[in-house]
Amino acid sequence: MSFADAPAIAPLNPPRRILLGPGPSPVDDRVLRAMSAPLLGHLDPLFVRTMDEVQVLLRYVFETNNSLTIPISGTGSAGMEAAVANLIEPDEEIVICINGYFGERMYEMATRVGARPIRVECEWGGPVDLEKARAAWRASNASVLFAVHAETSTGVLQPLEPLREIADERDGFLMIDSVTSVGAHSIGVDRNRIDACYAGTQKALSCPPGLAPVTFSDRAVDKIRARKTKVSSWYLDTTLLTAYWADAGGGQRTYHHTAPITMNYGLHEALRMVAEEGLDERAKRHQRNHRALVAGIEAMGLSMQVDPDYRLWTLNAVRIPEGVDDASVRSRLLQEFDIEIGGGLGIFKGKVWRIGLMGAGSTENNVLLLLAALEKALAHEGYRVKDSGVSAANEFYSVN
Amino acid sequence: MSFADAPAIAPLNPPRRILLGPGPSPVDDRVLRAMSAPLLGHLDPLFVRTMDEVQVLLRYVFETNNSLTIPISGTGSAGMEAAVANLIEPDEEIVICINGYFGERMYEMATRVGARPIRVECEWGGPVDLEKARAAWRASNASVLFAVHAETSTGVLQPLEPLREIADERDGFLMIDSVTSVGAHSIGVDRNRIDACYAGTQKALSCPPGLAPVTFSDRAVDKIRARKTKVSSWYLDTTLLTAYWADAGGGQRTYHHTAPITMNYGLHEALRMVAEEGLDERAKRHQRNHRALVAGIEAMGLSMQVDPDYRLWTLNAVRIPEGVDDASVRSRLLQEFDIEIGGGLGIFKGKVWRIGLMGAGSTENNVLLLLAALEKALAHEGYRVKDSGVSAANEFYSVN
Numbered sequence: 001m002s003f004a005d006a007p008a009i010a011p012l013n014p015p016r017r018i019l020l021g022p023g024p025s026p027v028d029d030r031v032l033r034a035m036s037a038p039l040l041g042h043l044d045p046l047f048v049r050t051m052d053e054v055q056v057l058l059r060y061v062f063e064t065n066n067s068l069t070i071p072i073s074g075t076g077s078a079g080m081e082a083a084v085a086n087l088i089e090p091d092e093e094i095v096i097c098i099n100g101y102f103g104e105r106m107y108e109m110a111t112r113v114g115a116r117p118i119r120v121e122c123e124w125g126g127p128v129d130l131e132k133a134r135a136a137w138r139a140s141n142a143s144v145l146f147a148v149h150a151e152t153s154t155g156v157l158q159p160l161e162p163l164r165e166i167a168d169e170r171d172g173f174l175m176i177d178s179v180t181s182v183g184a185h186s187i188g189v190d191r192n193r194i195d196a197c198y199a200g201t202q203k204a205l206s207c208p209p210g211l212a213p214v215t216f217s218d219r220a221v222d223k224i225r226a227r228k229t230k231v232s233s234w235y236l237d238t239t240l241l242t243a244y245w246a247d248a249g250g251g252q253r254t255y256h257h258t259a260p261i262t263m264n265y266g267l268h269e270a271l272r273m274v275a276e277e278g279l280d281e282r283a284k285r286h287q288r289n290h291r292a293l294v295a296g297i298e299a300m301g302l303s304m305q306v307d308p309d310y311r312l313w314t315l316n317a318v319r320i321p322e323g324v325d326d327a328s329v330r331s332r333l334l335q336e337f338d339i340e341i342g343g344g345l346g347i348f349k350g351k352v353w354r355i356g357l358m359g360a361g362s363t364e365n366n367v368l369l370l371l372a373a374l375e376k377a378l379a380h381e382g383y384r385v386k387d388s389g390v391s392a393a394n395e396f397y398s399v400n
Numbered sequence: 401m402s403f404a405d406a407p408a409i410a411p412l413n414p415p416r417r418i419l420l421g422p423g424p425s426p427v428d429d430r431v432l433r434a435m436s437a438p439l440l441g442h443l444d445p446l447f448v449r450t451m452d453e454v455q456v457l458l459r460y461v462f463e464t465n466n467s468l469t470i471p472i473s474g475t476g477s478a479g480m481e482a483a484v485a486n487l488i489e490p491d492e493e494i495v496i497c498i499n500g501y502f503g504e505r506m507y508e509m510a511t512r513v514g515a516r517p518i519r520v521e522c523e524w525g526g527p528v529d530l531e532k533a534r535a536a537w538r539a540s541n542a543s544v545l546f547a548v549h550a551e552t553s554t555g556v557l558q559p560l561e562p563l564r565e566i567a568d569e570r571d572g573f574l575m576i577d578s579v580t581s582v583g584a585h586s587i588g589v590d591r592n593r594i595d596a597c598y599a600g601t602q603k604a605l606s607c608p609p610g611l612a613p614v615t616f617s618d619r620a621v622d623k624i625r626a627r628k629t630k631v632s633s634w635y636l637d638t639t640l641l642t643a644y645w646a647d648a649g650g651g652q653r654t655y656h657h658t659a660p661i662t663m664n665y666g667l668h669e670a671l672r673m674v675a676e677e678g679l680d681e682r683a684k685r686h687q688r689n690h691r692a693l694v695a696g697i698e699a700m701g702l703s704m705q706v707d708p709d710y711r712l713w714t715l716n717a718v719r720i721p722e723g724v725d726d727a728s729v730r731s732r733l734l735q736e737f738d739i740e741i742g743g744g745l746g747i748f749k750g751k752v753w754r755i756g757l758m759g760a761g762s763t764e765n766n767v768l769l770l771l772a773a774l775e776k777a778l779a780h781e782g783y784r785v786k787d788s789g790v791s792a793a794n795e796f797y798s799v800n
Contacts, residue, residue, distance in 0.1 A: 210660030260610030275406035
């Protein structure tokens, strides 16, 4: 009677990888245990309380009082699309700073929702060229300025104050990608007067991918309320989502979609762990392990792609030495040591490795193990390290 | 230094509810255990294999050989939006049969992506009015006909053959919502020549919400490839998703977004359980428990909203007797028995209860317990049942 015989597929038994790539990051067992709790209905009063608590915790990590602070029910890219699809109307101009892969992605998304994006082309691996950004802003009628706080493709941390200053020249809206910074580098949404900001769960928050925290300033919400056109995506419409999340300013709750219950359990626990550690302590930990890694990398004779002033603590772009095969090293790390690191994206493909030290992955143990494993993998490629990266990192840790 | 003190939020300890509402349905512990496995990177060869296996299993439950058969990384509504956003271009006509809440939602989504939707207004609680649908189809230039296979808002199962016949009058595309049927009622995507079909994970597949299985016929893929405009949503663009899921016909894998690893573990195990049971057996189980419930409901003197010919096995719409308070009964079931049932949506609000028997929730135990608990909750409202629902169901089970 059936269409076909049932396929015989074996159960999954994934090994415990050490996730030191561009994300997902390792997830604490506490979070996985929280996700194994029995499901509540999405309208159950106990789940509604969970939704309220998730919003409180998200405001903490975004450092904001914004009412509209919720997890979008999709991955980081869904948060990105929610930001641009809601804040911009068709035919509106938006100035997009592009210094890596994700600025390029925003350009593509802005085009698709019918906006008129204006490109600010900057060098990959460096911060935004502020003069260019200012010139583009002044030459345009854009109401929104966009940049990436933490470029996962290049390892660059973008200072936000100068961008706020540019947008302030005519009371513009500042939209920021913080996918790889939130939970490590302070994003300071209120301090920096960011109007729309989105993150992912699978980076420094150390929750599995599947939700995209977003926050919008009250000004941004007013702009969205005054739209002349409906948001092209029903699924990502923040006005409908506000009515569903209620605590986001909607009062009475109105059914929208079925929230991903289990993912929200996970995010709740992951955010609780951030709150327990405290944002400041968490930032210090990420900075310390990043610096130890850099000490090790440089001792070995390798070099970092990004200038010290603009390095992310979460994502370390290391130049691949000449004569060393990118894929072969990464494959050896994975097969022999169960360690995942990332390859380059876009123009950095084959040029850099991306080593993530994010959330639960940012530990002294991981730094030492990675340096040890990398030394061996490089040796297989005929590359002899200058000095021991492990010794350099150990030395760093003993005095920092 | 930090913005605010960290909020003190207690850990979640959700009770084990018996989920007999419109979804989410109960999730087997096997699925939750699969989700607690350590995370793989989304480019890890072992995760890539998982993605391939999920596609094989999805083809089995959709009863299709369609290459493009993948889980969208969002909930059922994201699948709905993916279907209409990809298959329809701006200014194209689409005939939308509306006999419940979810037809109405599709109308809204179609409007937002710039299509010109044509409404076929049908009675809530009944199937599509085929004469009206045919007339609308003939009077239009629409290339796509849409209907809901399983209307979660009314409990109606829509026969698909007559819709296929109507669309065939000029080689039209048939788009079907199967959120609440897949895994219980046979959807027969190839048999019924459905061109675009989407589902949710949290109904008869008994996986937590968070992914939306979709499948597109080769004809639909050709139509999408021939689009003159880009899909407004980058996140839901099936052409980009095909390149990422590769086995969906894309060859070399191209990074798109970070797939929700843990949710895919869960879906993999939930689909394995469907395959183990077999679609036919699973259909029989759903039908049997539905019929037992109806026997009990009718013995008690209550009545079903939907005509016997069109009743879903997964979602039972029961008329609320006069004088009985909707919310009070549902609240008592939840507080006293940990049983969740659903209230009415839209025009059925306060008029019907929606009792879900989906996936792992469709069991003899749940039917008997629900009937017993409902009898008590009704007594509290001063409603005396005619005969024992439990006895009627027991009798049904003993001979069926």
